[in-house]
Amino acid sequence: MLRSTRPKRAVVALIAVAGLALSACGTTDSGDGGDGEANGGGGGAACDLTLAFFGPQTGPAAGLGEPIINGAQLAIDQYNADAECEVAYEQIDSQGSPDQAPSLATEAAGNEAIIGIVGPAFSGESAAAGPIFAEAGLPTVSPSATNPALADNGWDTFHRALGNDATQGPAAAKYIQDVVGAKAVFVMDDASEYGAGLAGIVQEELGDLVVDTDTIQVGQTDFSASVTKVRSSDADTVFFGGYYAEAALIVRQLRSSGFEGNFVVADGVKDPGYLDGAGKAAEGTYITCPCIPADDPAVADFAAAYEEEFGGAPGTYAAEAYDAANVFLDGIAEGIDNREDMLAFVNDYDEAGVTKQLSFDETGEPSEVSVYAYKVENGEIVGDQEIE
């Protein structure tokens, strides 16, 4: 029965469609390119240098990358406005994926013009790219990676401009006890490195206040068994360690089952996607985050400049990215033009940034850490208070 005279047309069409679909999702902009403008020497500042952002510019988590890209962009623009030699800005798009990070990191390490990295943005990609940056001696300052273990790898080049989950967990527990006033807490996590780690710390800190726990599966959409567990435990507060996609579904299903207690989550949920996903059920959610609120007086100038430049209030970790970029820019202003000196400069750095006094201990952790509480009010995530 083989009578295929006009065979592969359908197959070719199918492949063509699939190819279009795939190529559309994989576009990678390499940003502004690597050549800085050489305006001749003079002055103390170094020339022909590039700062790079490393993190998601496209891909599923692109929303979290954008404020970071813009925050660093603002710092560089401000520096370039009255510098003799402009600093170039390259955006390395990892799509937030640990799989893509190593090859991109190798590429960045090979580009001698890059003197510092703002990033990597996420914990997973930081772990994958960290050894490569360490070997190349290319200093990094992450504005957003919070996994505590990252600092324990002995990478001299690793720094971060915010507190890790080991400081966020106790702060969240303290907030649940002192401000939310919980008497019975149900702790839930999503079994991810971030979520389970954070939930474990919160559970330990809260001790006897925890009445029951549950672990959900990422990708699941029906949480009725977990909802039953929460309700039968008579908890007045639920803490969830995980990301916003599951948090939105859980809070919806909790509320529609009649649960009226508090819902507390952490920085993985501080994203507009949570509000969109949870709708009215998001109202009253408490969110902890080691990120400074955009309406904090300390960042007022930054927020105003950001809004003027990008037409919106700074998103999560924009101010931290601004600080991270400024660490490097201060070094460039002092005339540093190689990675070795820059690394030494960053390690000894001790200046006031907009979010905090910036200095790093020998593992790269910031010496000063603040955690803030946010609350969802009228469909917006607004700053509540700093957790002391």
Place this chain on the structure above:
Amino acid sequence: MNFDFLFNNFAELTVTGLAFGAIYALIALGYTMVYGVLQLINFAHSEVFMYGTFAALWTTMLLVGDTDVSTLRGIGVLLCSLVAAMAMSATIALLLERFAYRPLLKRNAPRLIALISAIGASFVLAELMGLRDRVAAWFGLDDNLSEYVSGARINRSMPSVLENKQLFPIGDYQVTSVDVLVIVSAIAMMVALDQFVRRSKMGRGIRATAQDPETAALMGVNATRAVQMTFLLGGLMAGAAAFLYMLKIETTKFDVGFLLGVKAFTAAVLGGIGNLRGALVGGLILGVAENWGSALFGSEWRDVVAFVLLVVILLFRPTGILGESLGKARA
């Protein structure tokens, strides 16, 4: 193992499990019918369901917006989105039949080729939805449709149309209106489908084609029509499932079909693939077993419980619980 918790909340876990199981069962019908007629597993059926959820989402967004609606209007909106979801899913199912299967079957391609074609079609359909913002941009519609196509790769939620009312207690659980609506309408759909396949002329044609396509053709059954009808019915049921899913979960995403598709396929095999009533039994058992398993061992064991159950049942009844094919269904 937490037996106390299971027994104390037995009614609640069972009712919510049945509600989700009913959705599995409706999706499972699509797998089971196509398998019954063509001995082919239509792996793209999960996308048929996914497009239905988006049809329900968009219709509700279009008709409701951000405002609160009266109960009467709400019922009207829900009916519209049910019709939209069923129409969308049926259309996708028919397109699949026309472009991914019929050309292959006509040329007597091996079953394996049709299976690969199904997997390919599944990816294409899912990615088209996941890149809908860019697809809209090709046609210059991204500004007009931005509300509908934005956030293409993240969860999108629809406004709550009806309040989830507590109706009556079973044990110490207050059964809600959504639970009742989902279970009752799923079972009603399945009874209607079952009767259609058993009693109507078209249904007899489908069963005849399932039993023996060549003899059926000799007796005057239009085999192409019968296959088309099978896909259409499967699509309609997937659309209904999509609507009920949106009623219960209210959130969807371009890849939502994957996990639900796997579960529904499991339900179909559990009940006996090719058997309509088996899909119902399999779906309900799977939904309840998942909830009981989550209660006993913790929610992270949900899938483990479901699939261990599948393996155990297949060990003792290799053709599933009810285990007959569509063709042999008593008329």
